[in-house]
Amino acid sequence: MSESLAESQPEPIREPIREPILELVDVVAGYGPIIVLQSVSLTLHRGEVLALLGPNGGGKSTAMQVCCGLVPIISGQLRFAGRSITGAAPDALARAGVCAVPEGRGIFPNLTVHENLMMATHTGMSLAEIEHTAFARFPALASRRWQLAGTMSGGQQQMLSMSRALATNPAVLLLDELSMGLAPKIVSQLYEIVANVAAEGVSVLLIEQFARSVLRIADRAAIMLNGRIVRTGPPDELADELSAAYLGGKANS
Amino acid sequence: MQDFLAYTVLGICLGSVYAIAATGLVVTYSTSGVFNVAHGAVATISALVYWQLRQGWHLSTPLAIVLTICVFAPAVGIFLELVVMRGLRDTSEVTRLVIPIAVLLAINGLATWVWFRDGSRAIVPKKFFGEQHLQVLGQAVYYHQVIGVGLAMATAGGLYVLLYRSRLGVTMRATVDDRRLLMLNGGRPDRASLGSWAIGAGLAGLAGVLLAPQQGALQIFALTLLVFDAYPAAVGGRLRSVPITFVGAMVLGLTRQYFDWVSHAGQSWLALRNLRNAIPAILLFAALLFLPQGRLRGAVVARTRERFTVPTMKQAVAWGGVLIAAMAMLQALMKGAAVISLANGMALSLMALSLVLLTGYAGEINLAVYTFAGVALIVAWQLDVGPTGLATRASLSVTAILAAMLVCAVVGGLIALPALRLRGLYLGLATFAFGTIVYQLVILQTKPLRGSIFGHQFTINLFTTGSLTVPRPHWFGIDFRDQRAFLMLMTVMFVLIGLALVGIRRSAYGRMIIAMKDSPAACATLGLNIMRLKLGVFMLSSALAGLGGLMWAAQQRTLANNNNFDGFASLLLFMIAVVGGIGYISGALLAGIFLSVLSVVMPNIFIKLGSDYPSLHWFFVTGIGNFTKFVGPALIGIRLGKNPSGIAQQVMDGFRPLKRVPLGTAAWASSIVVLWFLSWRGAIGHWTFALVVIGSVFIVPRVLMGMFPERFEDVANAGQEDPDLIGLARPFQRHDRDRFDRELALPGHDRSRSDATS
Numbered sequence A: 001m002s003e004s005l006a007e008s009q010p011e012p013i014r015e016p017i018r019e020p021i022l023e024l025v026d027v028v029a030g031y032g033p034i035i036v037l038q039s040v041s042l043t044l045h046r047g048e049v050l051a052l053l054g055p056n057g058g059g060k061s062t063a064m065q066v067c068c069g070l071v072p073i074i075s076g077q078l079r080f081a082g083r084s085i086t087g088a089a090p091d092a093l094a095r096a097g098v099c100a101v102p103e104g105r106g107i108f109p110n111l112t113v114h115e116n117l118m119m120a121t122h123t124g125m126s127l128a129e130i131e132h133t134a135f136a137r138f139p140a141l142a143s144r145r146w147q148l149a150g151t152m153s154g155g156q157q158q159m160l161s162m163s164r165a166l167a168t169n170p171a172v173l174l175l176d177e178l179s180m181g182l183a184p185k186i187v188s189q190l191y192e193i194v195a196n197v198a199a200e201g202v203s204v205l206l207i208e209q210f211a212r213s214v215l216r217i218a219d220r221a222a223i224m225l226n227g228r229i230v231r232t233g234p235p236d237e238l239a240d241e242l243s244a245a246y247l248g249g250k251a252n253s
Numbered sequence B: 001m002q003d004f005l006a007y008t009v010l011g012i013c014l015g016s017v018y019a020i021a022a023t024g025l026v027v028t029y030s031t032s033g034v035f036n037v038a039h040g041a042v043a044t045i046s047a048l049v050y051w052q053l054r055q056g057w058h059l060s061t062p063l064a065i066v067l068t069i070c071v072f073a074p075a076v077g078i079f080l081e082l083v084v085m086r087g088l089r090d091t092s093e094v095t096r097l098v099i100p101i102a103v104l105l106a107i108n109g110l111a112t113w114v115w116f117r118d119g120s121r122a123i124v125p126k127k128f129f130g131e132q133h134l135q136v137l138g139q140a141v142y143y144h145q146v147i148g149v150g151l152a153m154a155t156a157g158g159l160y161v162l163l164y165r166s167r168l169g170v171t172m173r174a175t176v177d178d179r180r181l182l183m184l185n186g187g188r189p190d191r192a193s194l195g196s197w198a199i200g201a202g203l204a205g206l207a208g209v210l211l212a213p214q215q216g217a218l219q220i221f222a223l224t225l226l227v228f229d230a231y232p233a234a235v236g237g238r239l240r241s242v243p244i245t246f247v248g249a250m251v252l253g254l255t256r257q258y259f260d261w262v263s264h265a266g267q268s269w270l271a272l273r274n275l276r277n278a279i280p281a282i283l284l285f286a287a288l289l290f291l292p293q294g295r296l297r298g299a300v301v302a303r304t305r306e307r308f309t310v311p312t313m314k315q316a317v318a319w320g321g322v323l324i325a326a327m328a329m330l331q332a333l334m335k336g337a338a339v340i341s342l343a344n345g346m347a348l349s350l351m352a353l354s355l356v357l358l359t360g361y362a363g364e365i366n367l368a369v370y371t372f373a374g375v376a377l378i379v380a381w382q383l384d385v386g387p388t389g390l391a392t393r394a395s396l397s398v399t400a401i402l403a404a405m406l407v408c409a410v411v412g413g414l415i416a417l418p419a420l421r422l423r424g425l426y427l428g429l430a431t432f433a434f435g436t437i438v439y440q441l442v443i444l445q446t447k448p449l450r451g452s453i454f455g456h457q458f459t460i461n462l463f464t465t466g467s468l469t470v471p472r473p474h475w476f477g478i479d480f481r482d483q484r485a486f487l488m489l490m491t492v493m494f495v496l497i498g499l500a501l502v503g504i505r506r507s508a509y510g511r512m513i514i515a516m517k518d519s520p521a522a523c524a525t526l527g528l529n530i531m532r533l534k535l536g537v538f539m540l541s542s543a544l545a546g547l548g549g550l551m552w553a554a555q556q557r558t559l560a561n562n563n564n565f566d567g568f569a570s571l572l573l574f575m576i577a578v579v580g581g582i583g584y585i586s587g588a589l590l591a592g593i594f595l596s597v598l599s600v601v602m603p604n605i606f607i608k609l610g611s612d613y614p615s616l617h618w619f620f621v622t623g624i625g626n627f628t629k630f631v632g633p634a635l636i637g638i639r640l641g642k643n644p645s646g647i648a649q650q651v652m653d654g655f656r657p658l659k660r661v662p663l664g665t666a667a668w669a670s671s672i673v674v675l676w677f678l679s680w681r682g683a684i685g686h687w688t689f690a691l692v693v694i695g696s697v698f699i700v701p702r703v704l705m706g707m708f709p710e711r712f713e714d715v716a717n718a719g720q721e722d723p724d725l726i727g728l729a730r731p732f733q734r735h736d737r738d739r740f741d742r743e744l745a746l747p748g749h750d751r752s753r754s755d756a757t758s
């Protein structure tokens, strides 16, 4: 399965007419007996940055975990590049080009920076090459090559997990709360990188709390509330809706 | 000088075998997070399999080696990972220790059953190339040892490259850090764990085959202990570093050989003859001392609730009364032999009580309960019997008991002190090391300890004649040499200590202990002195272990030194206590009774069946009887150890509905009393009585629920109500909490992630 998926990896061109790359179709999912996502439909197009916003506990992280195969789907469909991948294992999805950086720091604390980057070599790119691009992007990492990743600062850890994610040359990048606990300067630096990779044709699903700053780089935004997508649209139109959602207003209807 | 070099060569040979064993342990730990106590057992059974293939069935050496080390041992590793260890993910530290202990006992039990079920038999493993050897500086170095050195080098080098240089090895290590993240990176954690268990078990097998000829005739538990000797090396490497582990193994091997050299193989100082065997344990202790302290981590929030409900004092008193009454009634019906095994069980329960406090409440681990029994016994013996060997008193004196408890508390404090800053597992290892040291240097000591303080001569007799005897108590005009009376005395003691523990648990001190177990980091920020708290609990629990041990010794009357104290009995007791329900007083009771019944009564039943039906003799006696005897407790441990709340909780839950039908319950209880009376007078048979009572335990709660459905409506309707209204429309109850836990997928029911101590 993973091989056939790998073949269909899209070439990095930003096309004017957007074709969907990752789709959730009426997905119902949750943890054991509790259902968190109640019929969620969401489409991520090739080369776009889609911001998924919403208050705490709305189900954003769950939606992301559904996309990368960690949370099983109860009913509905998950489609990647036009074919159904419902029920695929997380590692198969990762090898096919769906790359996720989960909430918290997506690093292995007891491995060195070097070894963390080694975990991205499954795509065939050589470790030296990966390190080269990563260190070029984040010079702070270069001097910490042999440091245990868990002993680095939060920002450095986030840089590491970003470089590892990008090194796999993904078709889809799922980023959960990239900015959590980071200084504004680092956040804007990371966002810039996100905008750049999107420009290179990678589709990005960005989950955030800081709505304002995300909306600047997003092409589209969706608001999730109580396990449902209540609104999708261009970022500027959503700004008002957003405050209603956060303040617990009418959006529930 | 020449001697020095020769012993260095021998030390390197020995160190090499340790290196193989210890690195195997490191592989499994650093790739699965499980400290595989069963490593030694895998080594032992592999050595037996090799013997069977090579010497039993006369296969060629290379074929036998390949079959053992590349096929059998890895298969065992893979089997363990698939069937047992995989389930240990995200469980508490205690569970992650208990299950491998159970596996250890199960494998050794299985090996006993296969190779030694008909008693002793000489299995003498041969060295590779037999007795062929080189002459190095006047010392014989066998080809076998040279091969060992070569293999150790190859193993260490190979593992280093694998774990730190290859993607597969890095994937294995990443598996422990974060499985889910690994999957998101396209890694395959399941395969990685299988690989690491296969490699770890293969190395265990290799170590076993290399070590076995050292022993002469192979003894299962002794060989397992030989592999344990390698553990300090792994601990020195913090269970992660292959190079340090390798160096540690060499240090270990050299220390032992140099000791042999200076002590002329132990002949120089007879009192220290056993020091040789204690060296690994001493080094383990030292390694633990110098181990850097793990950081307190507050971030790990355990998504669990370990629900050890604490009874109120009133309930506890009531249950204590019920226990005493039930025991009095029960023993009146039983025959002498049955009373003895019940009393043995009760004594074990008393010992297990110390673990309820230590492990159940405080989340710490003591793997040397029997050692405290030994220490208490020595102290009490000094006071009550005396160096002349003649009993100066006919009764175990209260002074002796108090002195024994005091000494145990001090000793417990002394071992815990250096290890206090360490996490549960390491503290457990420290106690195990301590147990081994005491066993080798004190309990196996045959020279009495003579000395003088301020001109006052004293002699402390250890197990000089190989065994020690303490008198049973003779208190309140009752001679407790009578087995029934002593059983009742122990029951009363159990109830009293149990009440005291419930009192402690309900006090402010008890709440501090629980808080410490739940989150040491949070406690530290609240200004609790964790060290002092831990030390106090450890000392108290050691004193209790000593008291229990003393009663156990008095129950046996005479204790031999070659039994019970070598560490395995303590492991078994710890395991069964967890299975019984480590957070409950009743769990300790069940554990003791269970251990005694399972190891004594069950095989007897099958032996009886075997002699009644001679044609099925093999099936009953060997197939079931011996099998339950050797493997049974361990299998139960594996099965039930995953349920952190233990059996006690399940039993209690069964009785819970009774509270709502007090009249019905009273009627049930009184009919049991009436039946007992009839049975006691011989009107109905004892077996009939037993069957009726056991049956009614299962049936009565259900019948009552069926008869009074209106009182159980809320239980029946649970799960259909609107959760928002619970607590408003009617009081919030236990089953509501269970339901919420279930729906929030909190794993409290069958699995626990209880320890935030890591």
Ligand SMILES: Nc1ncnc2c1ncn2[C@@H]1O[C@H](COP(=O)(O)OP(=O)(O)OP(=O)(O)O)[C@@H](O)[C@H]1O
Pocket (backbone or CB within 6 Å): A031, A034, A036, A054, A055, A056, A057, A058, A059, A060, A061, A062, A063, A209, B744, B745
């Ligand atoms: N492993 C789990 N088991 C049970 N319930 C869970 C689990 N993970 C999340 N939930 C529940 O699912 C719901 C949605 O959680 P989710 O993490 O998706 O929210 P979120 O939108 O990412 O919130 P936040 O913005 O705070 O990160 C919450 O009510 C949460 O309690």
Ligand SMILES: [Mg+2]
Pocket (backbone or CB within 6 Å): A060, A061, A062, A103, A176, A177
């Ligand atoms: Mg989230």
